[in-house]
Amino acid sequence: MSSMTMRITPATINKDTIAAISTPPGEGAIGIVRLSGPKAIDIVEHVFTSTRGRRLSSGSGRVFHGVIRDGDETLDEVLVHVMRAPHSYTREDVVEINGHGGAGPLQAMLELLLKHGARLAEPGEFTKRAFLNGRIDLVQAEAVIDRIRAQTHAALRAAESAAKGELSRAIYTLHDTLSGALARIEAAIDFPDDDLPELVDDALRGELEGCQARIAELLRTSETGRLVREGARVAIAGRPNVGKSSLFNALLRDTRAIVTAHPGTTRDLIEEVINIRGIPVRLSDTAGLRATEDEVEQAGIAVARDAFQSADAILFVLDAAHAPWTEDAEPAKELLERGAPFVLVLNKTDLHPGQETPRWAEQARVCVRVSAKTGEGLAALEDAIAGLLLGGAAVPVEQALVTRAHQRDSLRRAQDALARLLSHYGASPEFLSIDLREALTALGAITGETTPEDVLDRIFSSFCIGK
Ligand code: GDP
Numbered sequence: 129m130s131s132m133t134m135r136i137t138p139a140t141i142n143k144d145t146i147a148a149i150s151t152p153p154g155e156g157a158i159g160i161v162r163l164s165g166p167k168a169i170d171i172v173e174h175v176f177t178s179t180r181g182r183r184l185s186s187g188s189g190r191v192f193h194g195v196i197r198d199g200d201e202t203l204d205e206v207l208v209h210v211m212r213a214p215h216s217y218t219r220e221d222v223v224e225i226n227g228h229g230g231a232g233p234l235q236a237m238l239e240l241l242l243k244h245g246a247r248l249a250e251p252g253e254f255t256k257r258a259f260l261n262g263r264i265d266l267v268q269a270e271a272v273i274d275r276i277r278a279q280t281h282a283a284l285r286a287a288e289s290a291a292k293g294e295l296s297r298a299i300y301t302l303h304d305t306l307s308g309a310l311a312r313i314e315a316a317i318d319f320p321d322d323d324l325p326e327l328v329d330d331a332l333r334g335e336l337e338g339c340q341a342r343i344a345e346l347l348r349t350s351e352t353g354r355l356v357r358e359g360a361r362v363a364i365a366g367r368p369n370v371g372k373s374s375l376f377n378a379l380l381r382d383t384r385a386i387v388t389a390h391p392g393t394t395r396d397l398i399e400e401v402i403n404i405r406g407i408p409v410r411l412s413d414t415a416g417l418r419a420t421e422d423e424v425e426q427a428g429i430a431v432a433r434d435a436f437q438s439a440d441a442i443l444f445v446l447d448a449a450h451a452p453w454t455e456d457a458e459p460a461k462e463l464l465e466r467g468a469p470f471v472l473v474l475n476k477t478d479l480h481p482g483q484e485t486p487r488w489a490e491q492a493r494v495c496v497r498v499s500a501k502t503g504e505g506l507a508a509l510e511d512a513i514a515g516l517l518l519g520g521a522a523v524p525v526e527q528a529l530v531t532r533a534h535q536r537d538s539l540r541r542a543q544d545a546l547a548r549l550l551s552h553y554g555a556s557p558e559f560l561s562i563d564l565r566e567a568l569t570a571l572g573a574i575t576g577e578t579t580p581e582d583v584l585d586r587i588f589s590s591f592c593i594g595k
Pocket of ligand 1: 366370476
């Protein structure tokens, strides 16, 4: 399918009208109740009195001033925005009532609308309708939630690029090429006696190989995409007093995160989200884990590995005063030997400027010398962390980026199907068409065309109500 829009099947069009409070709970200067569906305008008309005596049905794309009334009681003074199908977020009739924030009036308005025939929207149902009605595809629908949750500008730009259809376009292009190939292969099946050997020729094979290469290219963005969307976990480890907390605070000051979430998720673990070269990094300081550090000494690396196994990167801090010689460095050495993703941080270089880097660390090029006190070396440390997480790649945000596990899995399925096809390319066209269909189904699951209902439900139910 070449267009950016989806097929509309009548069965997927909802006939009922949904309503929800679309602004966050709590007090605000304004709050919005949103309705979508065939009776949206009708329902609001029943409870709205326009200041200038106008009817909502008299205009689209217009804003009406007035009050919402429940019988004699005025619930709120409001501005009502009417958007007629298909020129709305959901492609249905949409009415937005802008009230005066606050849970009380908004809730009262919502209940009134429900009494007049609206149904309470499920989480993400507005966006789901936009998807089912063909205004956006699944990649773009998922970008809606990613935009809301973006923790760094790079994450936001990645979501924007998905919303604009970068990934969708890449998938549709692949889909088109494979559909064309399928048509030719099926022609070969349908007319076996006609002399059509050129239908399944080397040129076609070249096209399919091109698709395979493009899929591999997309798959290569998936690790970066995941990191940008979900963020990375980076743990700071090391003995007491080497300067872990100081380093944690220094990195916090040095980088800017849009949100500072997760203050002390557990009693012992301090976590903050910081922005390192566009990657939202959930940095945890294990300063509170002192009780277990004795065990780290005793049980050696096993405990440390368990404690940090969920981390995408570990910052192992040593005090430059005695770094190279003491057994403090042993766990780090072992981590390195095991291939753990870590950076050795030699701290307090302001006190010990001449201290050498341990040779094994220098060989592995994993050591960064910093002073948490003066800030020296922090930029290099951020580079090292980004390098470790991205494997040297930059954060590609203007191009198609695979950000979700289900997208990656579908691409792998398509890749496998194409690999099978190419491995028995000389076989009968029936076999080839089975593989091609499988690849097409896999690609369709990314954009939502062939996504099973339960998967769709799971995706949209992770949205908030009113979105
Ligand atoms: P933690 O136990 O590993 O979290 O270590 P702290 O961050 O609490 O630091 C222990 C001590 O070392 C404190 O007195 C810090 O002020 C000091 N310290 C930490 N980093 C530096 C540094 O880079 N230079 C100097 N001179 N002192 C530091």
